[in-house]
Amino acid sequence: MQIGPHRLPNALFVAPMAGVTDRPFRKLCKRLGAGYAVSEMVTSRRDLWDSLKTSRRANHEGEAAPIAVQIAGTDAAMMADAARYNIDRGAQIIDINMGCPAKKVCNKWAGSALMQDETLAIAIVEAVVQACAPHGVPVTLKMRTGWCDSARNAPVLALAAEAAGVQMLTVHGRTREQGYKGQAEHDTVAHIKRLVKIPVVANGDINSPERAREVLQRTGADAIMIGRAAQGRPWIFREIAHYLATGEHLAAPDLAEVRGWLLEHLDDHYSLYGEDTGVRSARKHLGWYAQSLPLSREEVAHFRARVNASATIDAQRRVVADAFDAWIDTRESPAWKLAA
Numbered sequence: 553m554q555i556g557p558h559r560l561p562n563a564l565f566v567a568p569m570a571g572v573t574d575r576p577f578r579k580l581c582k583r584l585g586a587g588y589a590v591s592e593m594v595t596s597r598r599d600l601w602d603s604l605k606t607s608r609r610a611n612h613e614g615e616a617a618p619i620a621v622q623i624a625g626t627d628a629a630m631m632a633d634a635a636r637y638n639i640d641r642g643a644q645i646i647d648i649n650m651g652c653p654a655k656k657v658c659n660k661w662a663g664s665a666l667m668q669d670e671t672l673a674i675a676i677v678e679a680v681v682q683a684c685a686p687h688g689v690p691v692t693l694k695m696r697t698g699w700c701d702s703a704r705n706a707p708v709l710a711l712a713a714e715a716a717g718v719q720m721l722t723v724h725g726r727t728r729e730q731g732y733k734g735q736a737e738h739d740t741v742a743h744i745k746r747l748v749k750i751p752v753v754a755n756g757d758i759n760s761p762e763r764a765r766e767v768l769q770r771t772g773a774d775a776i777m778i779g780r781a782a783q784g785r786p787w788i789f790r791e792i793a794h795y796l797a798t799g800e801h802l803a804a805p806d807l808a809e810v811r812g813w814l815l816e817h818l819d820d821h822y823s824l825y826g827e828d829t830g831v832r833s834a835r836k837h838l839g840w841y842a843q844s845l846p847l848s849r850e851e852v853a854h855f856r857a858r859v860n861a862s863a864t865i866d867a868q869r870r871v872v873a874d875a876f877d878a879w880i881d882t883r884e885s886p887a888w889k890l891a892a
C-alpha cells in the first residue's frame with residue numbers, strides 16, 4: 553500500500569475522529585498494528601490557527617511518518633492556505649474532509665455538505681493539489697457515498713478527484729443523511745474501486761477481523777479504515793493484521809498488557825493537554841477501555857465513577873493503576889479461576 557511516495561507497513565488505517573484520534577491515540581494505534589493514521593480535522597479558518605485546539609492538532613512531535621493531516625473548509629483559497637500551513641508544520645499528506653456529517657461543519661458548508669456542490673468540491677480539490685504539488689505532498693480525499701439516497705454522487709466525485717490529482721480516496725459507506733444510522737454499505741466502494749486507478753479505502757462499521765476480511769474481499773479495496781471500533785480497543789489493528797495474515801484469531805491481550813498500554817496512553821495524553829484538560833478529556837478514553845475489557849457491568853460502573861471523580865493527574869493515574877491491579881489479582885486468584 554502506497555500513498556504517493558509513502559510506502560505503508562500495512563493496509564489498516566485509523567479513521568480521523570475529532571476529539572478521539574489525537575496524537576497520543578494515533579501513536580498507540582500505530583504501535584499496536586495500524587499502518588496509517590489521519591489527524592483530527594484542522595479548520596481552514598486562519599483566525600482559529602492560533603487557538604490552543606488547532607495548535608495542538610497541528611503538532612506532530614514524535615509521531616511516526618507519514619504525518620497525514622485532514623483539513624476542512626468551504627473556500628478553495630483558504631483550503632490551499634490551510635494545506636500550506638500544515639505542510640510547514642510537518643504534514644506529509646493532506647487529506648480533504650468531505651465526510652464529516654457534524655452540524656458544526658456542515659452548516660458552514662464543509663465536510664460532507666461539500667458533496668452537494670460538485671463544482672465547489674472540485675475547485676477545492678484542485679486548489680489544494682496545486683498548493684501541495686511544489687512540496688511533493690500527496691492529497692487524499694475522504695467522503696461519504698453522497699448527500700442523501702437520491703444524490704449518491706461519490707463515484708462522479710471520485711473520478712473528478714482522480715482527474716484533479718487526488719492520490720487516494722476513502723469512502724464511508726453511508727450518505728450524509730444517514731448520519732451513523734443503519735449499516736454501512738460497501739457496494740459503492742467496490743464500484744468506485746472499479747472506476748479509478750488510485751488506491752481506494754473502505755470505511756464504515758468494520759469492527760472485527762472477519763468483517764475486515766469480508767469488506768476487503770467484497771470491495772477489492774486497497775485498505776480498510778477503522779474508527780469507532782478502535783475506541784478503547786487500539787489493539788484491534790494487530791488482531792485484524794494477524795487474522796488477515798493467518799486466518800487465525802490472535803489471543804486477546806491480558807489485563808497486564810492493557811494496563812501498560814493504557815498508562816502509556818495516559819502519560820502521553822497528559823503531556824499534550826496538561827492537567828485540567830488532560831484529566832477531563834482522558835475520561836472518555838478510560839470509559840471506552842473499560843467497556844472493551846472482560847469486566848462485569850458493576851466493575852465498569854465503579855471504575856468510571858472513580859475515574860470521573862479524580863481531578864488530578866496523580867489521582868486519575870492511581871485509580872487506573874489500582875483498578876487494573878485489583879482486576880489482575882481477582883482473575884489470578886484460584887477462586888476466580890474456579891468460578892470461570
Ligand SMILES: Cc1cc2nc3c(=O)[nH]c(=O)nc-3n(C[C@H](O)[C@H](O)[C@H](O)COP(=O)(O)O)c2cc1C
Pocket residue numbers: 567568569570571572592593622649650651652694724755756757758777778779780781
Ligand atoms: C467522534 C467522531 C469524530 C469524527 N470526526 C471525523 C473527522 O474529523 N473527519 C472525518 O473525516 N471523519 C470523522 N468522523 C468519521 C469517521 O472518520 C468514520 O468515517 C466513521 O466513524 C465511520 O467509520 P467507523 O464505522 O469505523 O466508525 C468521526 C467519527 C466519530 C465517531
